[in-house]
Amino acid sequence: MTPQRMLTALLDSAEFARAYTLTSLTAVFGSFLIERLTSTLTLATIVTFLAVVGAVTLLARRAELSLLRFAPSSLLAFLLLALISALWSTDRSTTFASWITLLGYTIIAITIGHVRDTLQTVRAIGDTLRWLLGVSLALELLSGVLLDTPVRRLGIEGNLALGGPIQGIFGTRNMLGFIAVVALITFVIEWRTHSVSRGVGVASVTLGGFLALLSASPTVVVLAAGVGVATTALTIVRHTPAERRAIVQWILGAVVIAALAVAFALRHQIIRILDAGSDFSMRADLWNLLLDFSAERPLTGWGWFGPWPRGEYPFTYMNFLLEQSHRSSLNAYFDALLQLGWVGLALFVVLGGVAVVRSWLVASARRSVVYAWTPLVLVTLAVESMFESFTLTESGWVLLVLCTLRAGQSRSWRELIDAAHTGAIPTLKPEK
Incomplete structure (x- = not known):
């Protein structure tokens, strides 16, 4: 098998589609964390790379795509x-630079929409937000309870012991509240479709509801x-x-x-x-x-x-x-x-x-x-x-x-x- 065919087979595989989706969603929802821990240039490089990989993936799968139904x-x-x-x-x-950024996120979303069906998309978003909300809670516990000191680099004030407001790794309490509501919708759909076990479903909904409440948004x-x-x-x-x-x-x-x-x-x-x-x-x-x-x-x-x-x-x-x-x-x-x-x-x-x-x-x-x-x-x-x-x-x-x-x-x-x-x-x- 030629290298070109091997690359095409890789891009056309279900395993690659799942890995690309999880990686992209983690980068998108964790953009504030990435930018604060590294730099704006690093985030832009990651988004550009994912957009290029997404465009190549769509090109490799062009036979199964319809031009008329490619995008609204x-x-x-x-x-x-x-x-x-x-x-x-x-x-x-x-x-123009802002438009390129918008286009990059658009290509990522279009790629995910074409390589994953609705249930697979819900599962991927659920897995991503479970992890990111868990990291947010862990950092808030570390800052507000264990160390009792703010994490200035991430804007975490350490207000968990006071009942909030908290923001986790999302930059603002309003952003955390928004992400938590999207997560709750996703977690409930996962639970109702039996995509996760009852224990995972209960824990996920509890986590989302708890952070939404403590965001005080x-x-x-x-x-x-x-x-x-x-x-x-x-x-x-x-x-x-x-x-x-x-x-x-x-x-x-x-x-x-x-x-x-x-x-x-x-x-x-x-x-x-x-x-x-x-x-x-x-x-x-x-x-x-x-x-x-x-x-x-x-x-x-x-x-x-x-x-x-x-x-x-x-x-x-x-x-x-x-x-x-x-x-x-x-x-x-x-x-x-x-x-x-x-x-x-x-x-x-x-x-x-x-x-x-x-x-x-x-x-x-x-x-x-x-x-x-x-x-x-x-x-x-x-x-x-x-x-x-x-x-x-x-x-x-x-x-x-x-x-x-x-x-x-x-x-x-x-x-x-x-x-x-x-x-x-x-x-x-x-x-x-």
């Missing part, structure tokens, strides 16, 4: 707009409520007879719209209940200022930068006016608006919104509970995007691309085109 068109349009924004950016080189409460409502609604739909599901779906949709309207009307009372007035007040000041700068370039935005670079206008100037040091707008929708204008915001909303609808319909019709993972994670990303910009960078972006790709593979207009070439009839039969 809205994702490709968003990437194209981010690249083109370098033409009007205040710093073209920084915009105000957004965790909102996330938990959003995921709880989505889970309840999806359970109702899944247990509804097939002939009545459409009516139930429309009723639930109307209820969601009404609930959002009520929540907006009572937003001040809700903030007081959450006891997060100062935190949300700070966000409101930032968002009001952001809208003023966004109005100067409403359609195109200021160019794609991802996390706010230091020394770049208007980001540094906004921080100067607020006397803050924000690295994002603390809202993914507003960041998309500021950097890519209304066009970019529309593409971002379409990318996530279409994926939610597709994955929700699939989860409603399929018997296996594993299909519930995609819509529930998408709901988590949608809610978290109202308070943080995690969805536009690193692990949040990888999760978004993974979910949109999975939703597009299960239910898409591309199935009709594929059917015309293959003679297959794309169907999604509801399971009673």
Whole structure:
């Protein structure tokens, strides 16, 4: 066997796909730890290497891939707009470098989405987050209980004995809370699909819930409520007879719209209940200022930068006016608006919104509970995007691309085109 065939066989093997997935997810979710223990250049090198390996893997598997179903068109349009924004950016080189970073994470997510199915993806994310959350708890125990001293390099303050807030190896308490909620969804799906033993399932859910609670993140409460409502609604739909599901779906949709309207009307009372007035007040000041700068370039935005670079206008100037040091707008929708204008915001909303609808319909019709993972994670990303910009960078972006790709593979207009070439009839039969 020639070296080329040996390489192709390796890249096409299930063992390599699993190893690549676990390695990539560890690097993505552990990016803050890698960057703090080494350097930004080291993290960039790791992401670049994984993206190149992913691209080569996809090339080796091209015979089993469909060009039409390779990636959602809205994702490709968003990437194209981010690249083109370098033409009007205040710093073209920084915009291009930020775009390369975004592309690298995108290639990693697309590769995982094509070499692993939904259950395999859930298992890989579950294994990765179990390990990373375990490391976070161990370091918090070491810092807050055994040594009673902060770990400055990782930003760990050693507050575990005080009941929090803690952040583990994820940089901020809000990021830990977000990761913990995603982990809880994943752990429950693993447990329900019997992918792990009962003991591992109980321990994993306990670990995720414990760290979510100790993160003391105000957004965790909102996330938990959003995921709880989505889970309840999806359970109702899944247990509804097939002939009545459409009516139930429309009723639930109307209820969601009404609930959002009520929540907006009572937003001040809700903030007081959450006891997060100062935190949300700070966000409101930032968002009001952001809208003023966004109005100067409403359609195109200021160019794609991802996390706010230091020394770049208007980001540094906004921080100067607020006397803050924000690295994002603390809202993914507003960041998309500021950097890519209304066009970019529309593409971002379409990318996530279409994926939610597709994955929700699939989860409603399929018997296996594993299909519930995609819509529930998408709901988590949608809610978290109202308070943080995690969805536009690193692990949040990888999760978004993974979910949109999975939703597009299960239910898409591309199935009709594929059917015309293959003679297959794309169907999604509801399971009673």
